Amino acid sequence: MSNEDINPEEQKMFTQLVFNGAKRLQDFFEKAMVLSSLKSGKRLLNIARANLCEIVREAICDVAVEAAEQNVRIEELFDAEPKVYLDRQEIKNVVKMILNNAIRFSPSDDVIKVNISEDNEDVCIKVIDNGGGIDPDYLPYVFEELSDPDVAHHSEGHGLSLAIARQVVLQHNGNISVESTKGSGTTFKLQFPLTISSELVNCEE
Numbered sequence: 001m002s003n004e005d006i007n008p009e010e011q012k013m014f015t016q017l018v019f020n021g022a023k024r025l026q027d028f029f030e031k032a033m034v035l036s037s038l039k040s041g042k043r044l045l046n047i048a049r050a051n052l053c054e055i056v057r058e059a060i061c062d063v064a065v066e067a068a069e070q071n072v073r074i075e076e077l078f079d080a081e082p083k084v085y086l087d088r089q090e091i092k093n094v095v096k097m098i099l100n101n102a103i104r105f106s107p108s109d110d111v112i113k114v115n116i117s118e119d120n121e122d123v124c125i126k127v128i129d130n131g132g133g134i135d136p137d138y139l140p141y142v143f144e145e146l147s148d149p150d151v152a153h154h155s156e157g158h159g160l161s162l163a164i165a166r167q168v169v170l171q172h173n174g175n176i177s178v179e180s181t182k183g184s185g186t187t188f189k190l191q192f193p194l195t196i197s198s199e200l201v202n203c204e205e
Helices: 008-040 052-062 064-069 088-104 146-153 161-171
Strands: 047-052 073-078 085-086 111-119 122-129 175-179 187-192
Touching: 047 052, 052 064, 052 073, 052 085, 052 088, 052 111, 052 122, 064 073, 064 088, 085 187, 088 111, 088 122, 088 161, 088 187, 146 161, 161 175
Parallel strands: 073 111
Antiparallel strands: 047 085, 111 122, 122 187, 175 187
8 A cells, every 4th residue: 555545644643552552662661570570689879858738739730641642530538748768759759650540530510539547657649549449350460560350451652551550659668559339430559658668768869
């Protein structure tokens, strides 16, 4: 088929398809490299004391366009203003990954709730959506890279975003978990210690 056989609109469509495919491939390799560096321990943290609410607000701001395109509103429910020792950029990226996931699977005109609270010696972030939920058989695989049972949820996220999020949280001596009921939404929960450990002190600049 020669160029003469393709009208300008078709050319534009094919060009866009090639561009989108190349971008997805580039994003995949970038995420794969990040995940590899995290799992090998070569990606060092830049630990500093920071206001967790400010970090979460920045993440919400960064995904505002995606939320607007899906006609989804993000509601802040902050019960505390904790100061926590963490890598600001890495944690903001984790929250963005969770929010993007929630936006992608939320129905139009819906609300995603983001809660921050303190629980004994930990601080907790919850991202709650009202999407279709995750099949209970697939829940154990949510944080595994490229897991076959979770292909539907990973179709736009390359199957690596939640695996990266888990590794970042673990490097902060934190915990990440998910609760979901099929047809009734999903809640991602991030927990971080309020006090810095000796292991993380060595990562500070």
